[in-house]
Amino acid sequence: MKTLIVSQEEKMVRKRLLLLLKPFDVYPSHEPSVISSSNSLKVFRYLNDRMLVHKSAINFCQNILKKKPVDWKAVFRNDVSQAISDVDLVITVGGDGTLLQASHFMDDRIPVLGVNSDPTRPEELEKLNEEFDASRSTGYLCASTANNFEQILDEILENLYEPSELARMAISINSKLIPTSALNDVLLAHPCPATVSRFSFRSGRNEKPSSLVHCRSSGFRVSTAAGSTAAMLSAGGSAMPILSNDLQYIVREPISPVVLSHLMHGHVKFDERLEVTWFCREGLVYIDGSHLVHPIGHGDVIKLSSMAPRLKVYLPRHLLSQ
Template sequence: MDDSVPVLGVNSDPTHVEEVEAFSNEFDATRSTGYLCAATVKNFEQVIDKILDGQLVPSILSRISVCVNSEQLPTFALNDILVAHPCPATVSRFSFKIKKDGLPCSPLVNCRSSGLRVSTAAGSTAAMLSAGGFIMPTLSQDLQYMVREPISPPAAYSNLMHGLVKSDESMEATWFSKEGFIYIDGSHIFHSIQNGDTIELSSKAPGLKVFLPPLLLL
């Protein structure tokens, strides 16, 4: 799907605020936050009317483009990608650098860690935030990256374990473990990689046209 078709997210989770407060000690009553949903089961009709009347217009959300050995993967990540060994107890070995106009604009960083996570602005409120990242403006076209649990990074590289890939930049990573996976927006979609594979990540993917809740546009 590209930006030619606008998307309206509807949070159909029937959980009410009262239920969350009453049963929060017994189970996780909140099943869906509906972060990008502009409508709920209660106001769906009103939101549709505003869209048809032109009172609501869609926004463009950035997605992540992933190329492996110069071959474009068919799926663009809306939230994040994780590059890691398929066994969580095994060390992931890789290097990366940031490039602009085809030339390096950062040092080459060699890593031993539990993997590499890269998120969009929309995905910065999920796993990236839980791991210690920061929330980005929803419509930002930058990407946020974080090396997960790096093993004794050299002092010169410590400030490069977490940062941004600007909209006019890309990240080039080389995988040095025997096997690995690129997980796209969770665990259901993944692509296998092997020793020596080169991965290029950028926000140069077709955007997604979405009607967003007003709070995300402030």
């Protein structure tokens, strides 16, 4: 009787992958016709180098995938307009912005792995500090770079690396649920940044809400734990444990007596919600930066909570140990 030898690759279930790519049009496409200074030319050439490094990372990841027992296709993030389905894993190549955009089309079933295609180099930042900002791609939520992509991918395919579940924010306007949940943060503000925003808010449970807080400020920001180290931290908030289910809010540049300052910043528990009533003729709800925007007007009620489907993300291991 002939013995059937099954290879390791045949033992593994063939997975379906979507490779979601940061586009090239975010970089300058040609050298400017008028160069105001030699420093401007340096910046242009530096940004052009960033595009080449990003392209190289994409090619590298694709070549790795060609060697693996997986079915995959590559799509630029701007070409995605419908919910992502029929795949076992989404791999984003770019930075946190690409992962954020992917999350807007994903439910709580499909995990995502972020590949930072061009990580910032601290020594380069220091060297070029007097010339220009040499920051590269931000990859706070990205577990991989081109350097360790194959290792991380193998661990995922062999079920040796488990995804974490990150809290997302549910948003409703006048009791109508917005179909997109926020992974990082939500900003309520007037369309003109120089115009004062007027609103009132309260937090708590339905049966036991807090007192109403009336505000005149430059806006109102609410973040998840994943977004607490981004704009929230820059605005004076605090970093939260990455797996926390709470929300954090801060009133931007409030016009109020100092005695009320303790009401301008706080946290909302998982089983609580924020309710904001808008008192300007115009307003915008920004979801995860400028990716998604919804208009609001005088008297509109915006409700925010962490009662949204979680997002499965393969996180950098150092985040889980904090």
